[in-house]
Amino acid sequence: MSIEDRVRRVLADAVADEPPLRGAPLEGITHRQRRSRSVLAGAIAMALILGAVVAFAAVRSPGRGPVAPTPTPSTVAPPPTPSTARPARPPSTVPTTGWKTFTHAASNLRFRYPPDWVIHPLPEGDAVDLVPPQDAGRPVDKARFRVSVQVSPSFWVGEDWAGVTTRGRLPGGQAYLLDLRGPIARPGPRPPAGQVAGYGSYSIDWGRYCTSRRGQRACGPHRVIIGLFASTASAWNRYRAVADTIAQTATQLRPTGPSVGDQSRRPCRADQWRLVWPQEYAFGNGQQRFVLQGGVQYRQGPPCHLRLTLRLAVQDTAGRALPVAGNPATTTVEGDLPEDGMQRREGSWVIDGAFMWRFAWEEWCNQGLPTATTLRVTGDGGATLTVPGPRPARPGSLPPGISTCQHRGRPSTVAGWPP
C-alpha cells in the first residue's frame, strides 16, 4: 500500500469512531454573544439546531462511523417528562412470521426483519441500516424511518440519558436500556401535521467476548445499539412497533461471559483501587437532569474482581443534606481490575467501562435549593470523593429564548443511573 493510500485510510479511521456532541452549545453561544453581536443571530440559530442535533447524536454514538444525519424540520424539543415519572412499558411487537434473518458472525449477532425492508450494510462493516419499503428508493440518510443496528466495544450502560429511559430484557435474557425522545414537537405554535420527529435507541448488554477487526483482537465488554429514527410523526407511529420487534429478535450466536467480568476472581482489596471524577459534568432532559459520573482507577496488586456499592449525598456547602427525594442515592458497579479500571489517555480520563458510576439529579435547580451545593460520593471501605455541584446560569447570561435548567414545580430527585 502506498503512503498516500495509507494516509487516506488512517485519516478515515481517525474519524470513524466519532464521539457524540458535547451537548453544551449554549456556552459557546454566550461566548460569541460577548465577542460579537453580529454573530449572535447565527449563533442562536446554531444553538437551536444543535439542540436537535445533540439529541440525534446521542442516539447514534458511540463507536459509529461518519454518517450524515437525517435532516429534521424540528428545532428544539420541549422539556420531556423526567424518566423517573414515566412508567416502564414493554415495547409493543408485531408478528414475525416470514421475516428474514440477518447474521453477522464476527459481531456474534443475529436479528430478524420484515422481508420487504431493505438492508444497507455500512462501510464500517459492523453496522447496518434498515429502511421500510416506502423508503427503499431514497438515500438511506434521507429515509423517513430508519433502524440502525451496530455493535460497539463500549460498555452497554453508556451515556444515553437525553430522553426517557427504561430498563428491559430481550427474550434471550440480555438486559437493555431504551432511551426514547420521540415524537418530539418544536415549541411554539402547533406544527403542521407530520412535522415532528422521533428518536430512540436500545443499548443492549452483549456480554464479554473477543472480536477481530482489521487484524486487531479485542476482548472485553460489547454492546449492541439499535437506533430508531423517524423524520415524521406518521413514520414514527407506523413503524415504531416493527422497529421494536426487530430489536426484540436480536440474539447471540454464541454465549458470552457476563459484562461485569469474572466473578470467580478473588475480591479486590481496598488499596487496589480509588474513586475518580473526570472533572466533567453532564446534563440531559433539556438541562433539567444533572448527571454526575466517575470511575474506579486501578492502583496496584494482582488481578481481582470488584463489586462496589456507592452512595451519593447531595449537601449544602456546610455538609447538611438537602431536601431532595432519594437523597442519599445508591448505585452499584462491578468489573475486573486491572482491565476495567478507568484509563487516562494524554492526560485525560476516558469515559467508558464497567466501573463508570453515575447518578442523576432531576430538577436540580428548583427554587429553595441553594445555588452552591456539594456532592459527596462514598464507597465501600471508606472511599470518598467530594465534588462541587452544578451551578445554575446567572439570570440574563443567556440570550433571550434560550434557557437552561428552570424551576418547573416538579419534585427534585436523585437516584443512581440507569434508573
Added chain:
Amino acid sequence: MAGHDREFLDFFADEFWSLRRLGFLLTGDWGEAEELAQEAMARTFAAWSRVRHRQPAAYTRKVLLNRHRSLLRRAVVETRHALASRPQAEVRHEPDFSGDDLVLWQALRRLPARQRAAIVLRYYLDLPEAEVARQLGVPVGTVKSLVHRGLARLRQRLGAEYAGERLTSNREAEA
C-alpha cells in the same frame, strides 16, 4: 420559518458532521473541532443570502480553515494563557489505533499545521490540488510543496517500510 432559513437547516444537517470531522483532523481534538464547526456555521448563516448559491460548503470549509489558522497564530502568542485556562482533565476521545497506524496518526498530528491541512484536504477530502490551493489561499506550487514535505516526514516516521517509495517519490518530484 423563512425559506432561506429552512434551506440553511438542510445545509446544516448535511454539512455539520463532515465539518466537525475536518476540524478534528486539523486539531486532533473533538471539542475544538466542534467549536470550529459551530463558528464556521454561524458565520455562514450570517452570510447565507450571499453564499447560498455559491458553493456554501466550500465557503464554510474555508471559514473553518481560516478560523483554525488564526487560532493557531493567536495560540503562539497566548500559549501560556491557554495552558493555564484550559479545563483540567478534559475527557478526550482518541482514535483506537495500534502499531504502525498509531505511529502514522501521531506523525500526522505532529506535522506543521499547514502541511497537515494540505494533507487532510488532499487525502481525506480528496480535493484536487487547485482546490486545496483555493481553500488554503496559497499557490498550487505551495500545495505541492506542503504535501510533498508532509509525506516525506510521514515516511521518515514509518521507517524502512517506505524507504524505496521515498526514493521513487523524490525522483518524481525532481522530474
